[in-house]
Structures are given as C-alpha cells and as structure tokens.
Amino acid sequence: MKDIGVLIKEQLGNLGIMFRISKYQDMSDYQSHYLGLVWEYLYPLIQIGIYWLVFGIGLKKGTSTGVDYLTWMVIGITPWFYMNSVTNQASKSIYQQVGMVSKMKFPVSVLPTIKLISNLSSFWTMLAFSIVIAYFRGGLMPTIYWLQWFYYFFAMIMWLVAFGIFNSTITVLIRDYRIFLQSVMRVLFYMSGVLFNFETNAFPAPFARILQLNPFFYVISGFRDSMFSQYWFWQRPILTIVFWLMVLFFLLVGSHLHYKFRARFVDLI
Template sequence: MKNVIMIIKEQIDNFGIITRVSKYEEKATYQSHYLGLMWQFLNPLIQIGIYYLIFGLGVNGGRNVDGVPFIVWMLIGIIAWFFINTSLLGGSNSIYHKVAMVSKMKFPVSILPGINIMSNLVSYGWMMGILLVVMLGFGIYPTIYWLQYVYYFICMIAFLFAMGILNSTITVLVRDYHIMLQSILRLLFYVSGPIWEIQSRNFPTMLVKILELNPVYYIITGFRESFLSQGWFWEKPTLTLIFWGIVATILIIGTHIHMKFRARFVDFI
C-alpha cells in the first residue's frame, strides 16, 4: 500500500503539470492538420456512423434495445469504449515514448499515464455533448439516476489509471506487450457490450456471468443504467465489490512493479 499512496500523492502534487502538458499534447498532435482539434471528435463520429450502419441497421435491423432507440443505446456504450480504448493504448506507451525526456526533468514518470488520460478527456467531452443532444432529441430527459454518472466516471478513471501504471511499466520492460494489448482490446470490444447486449445473445448462462466480471462491461453497463434510468449501482453489490477488487489488485501490482523498475527505465529503453 505504501507504493499506491506514493503514486497517488505524485498525481495530486503534480496535477498542474498534468493539466498543462495534456493541453500542449492536444495542440501538438493536430497542429499540422487543417481541421486541427476538430479531429478529436470527427474521428470517433465517423466510426460511430460506420458501427451504426453495420450493427444498428444491419445486424440489429434498426430495432430498439430495451425500449430505447439503438442509436442512443449504442452511443452511451461506444463513447465510453472509445475513451477507454484510446486511454489504455496511449497509457501503455506513455512512459516508453517520454521517459528519456522526463528523466531530465523534475516531475515523476508516474504522471505520464495521467497526462494521457487527461488529453483524451477533451474528445470524450465533445462526444458526451453529442450524446446529450441525441438523447434529448429522442425524448430522454434527465432523472435522478443521472447523478450516479459521477460514480461510474470515477470508476472509469480509477480503472484507466490503475491499468495505465501497470501497462506503461510492462511495455517498457517487454516491448511486445503493447502489441499484445492491441489484440486483447480488439477482443474486449466485442465482449464488453458497446455494440450489442450480451444477455440477448445465445451465450451459456455461465459464460454471461463470467463476461459480466469484465471491468469495462461494468462501466459501460453502469453508464447505460444511469442515463436510461434503469437502476442504481448499489443494487448489484457483488459486481461492484468485484470491480473495485480488480482495480485495487491491478493498482497494487502496477505500483509495485513501477516503483521497483522506474529508476532503470532509461536502461531498458
């Protein structure tokens, strides 16, 4: 737990640096493009259109899901997935790409995954604005259930931060890990619920229960339950405890490995 407390303290002490560097990275990424930062939401918007044509109109035939228009149901899940996927992949490479530079400066390398998450929040914010407009357009209005969005957002950030510390450290030690992570995320896309409802598939009951233990599925389902007023997170205590148990385990392992090897990151690279 000592390592966990130290890493979290580093994030708090350097929050100003995380914010400033993330803003710089946003501008640097798109500075040579004519549309600039607009690509932060144009890219996912184009992908959403493709997924809706294939899965919404093609596979699903335009039918509603639990009485909700498919486009709304899909948007809630896929916007969260885009943010999670981008943050996991970017976080995995965050230390590998920047450790040589950071080693000459005065802030700890542990904040690099946090900078990556912060950078992706701008695009996520744009997409959430689009989601809000679409939901209002379909007559889905705010209810008291929307308040628990804050809880699931915290769940998402906690999960991404824990994974960022673990993945970024392993990627420095074993470069092939990042490539393997890309393949794992492609599989997770289809079993985490952003584009189809797992319970509606003809999967064995035991397999469905196993898939429900996936932290990404917990987050995506939670966002849907919040925006579509389907239930509270404390109504599924077992899954909630399992989720936070997984996050805590990942964070403990990740911080331990990170603190053990970070003095030698430059040597590994």
C-alpha cells in the same frame, strides 16, 4: 499500500503539470493540420456518424430493455472509445517519453494520466452527441438516475489510472506486451457489451456472468444504467465489489512494479 500512497500523492501534486503537458501535446499533434484542434472534436463525431449509418440505418435492431438500438449502442460505445484510446496510449507513454525521463527529474507516474486527460475533450464531445441522438431518437430525458453518472465516471477514471500505471510499466519491462495488449483490446471490443446486450436470454447465463466480470463491461453497462434509468449501482453489489477489487489489484501491482523498476527505466528502454 505505501506505493499506492506515493502514486496518489504524485498524481494530485502534479495536476497542473499534467493539464499543461496535455494541452501542449494536443497542440503539437495537430499543429501541421489545417483544422488543428478541431480534429479533437471532429474525429469523435465522425466515429459516431459511421456507427449511426451502420447500425442505425443499415441494421434495424432493438434491445431487450425496449430502448432503440442506436441509442443504446452510442451511449455504450462512448466510454469504450475513451477507455480504449487511453489504455493503448497510456501503455506506451513511458516508453515514448524516454528523453524526458532521462534528462530531467520528472514524476514518471503521471505520464499515463496525461493521456487520460488529453482524451477527455473527445470523450465529452462524443457523450454530448450521443445524448443528442438519444433525445431525438428515443426521447431520452434526465432522471434522478443520471446522478450516478458521476460515480461511474469516477470508477472509469480510477480503473484507467490503475490499469494505465500497470500497462505502462509492463510495457517497459516486456517489449512485446504492448502488441499483446492491443490484440486483447480488439477482442474486448466485442466482449464488453459495446455492440451486444449480454444480459438477454440469447446468451447462456454462465457465459454472460463471466463477461460481466470484465471491468470495461461494468463501466459501459453503468453508463447505460444511468442514462436509461434501470438500476442504481448498489443494486449490483457483486459486480461492484469485483470491479473495485480489480482496480485495487492493478493499482497495487502496477504501483509496486513502477517504483521498483523506475530507476532502471532508461536502461530497460
């Protein structure tokens, strides 16, 4: 628990640095492009457009909740794109910044969190566009259930911080882990409820219950529950407890390994 306290202190104490580095990284990534930072907003719109064409026009489906399939899908795919991008980028954040780690005194634990911040602009763009689609296609209107969106956003951030510090440390210790993680994330795309509703009679109940233990599924279904006014998060106590236990587990293990091996990161890389 001491390691978690140090980790949280470093995160909160370096918020200004993280936002500035995130801003400069975004600018450097797109400085040679004609449209520059416009791509930060254009890319997620292109992604949503592709899925609109494939699933909204190419496939005419619905969900068991009676919600238009495209509306249901884009609300869920928005947090998935964000979590997938942050997870993959955070996993190699320490490995890629070996120069910064070796040449200056720097709180290395904030490197995964910087990736979390730098992807927020794309997340907000996709979320806004998804809500617009939901309004015009399904007549989505704000309800009191939307308030729990803040809870699920906080839960998503905490999961990414915990998973990020774990993955970034393991990637330094085990070089093949990053490739393994990318493969796992590809599988989780289909097993996190992004494209298919596992809470229907079409899937065996034991299979569905196992998939619901996936933290990515918890966040994705939570965003949908908030937007489509189905459940409050406390109405799923078992899934909520399991989710936060997994966050605590990765936070404990990740922070412990990070501070145990941090002095050797340069040698290991």
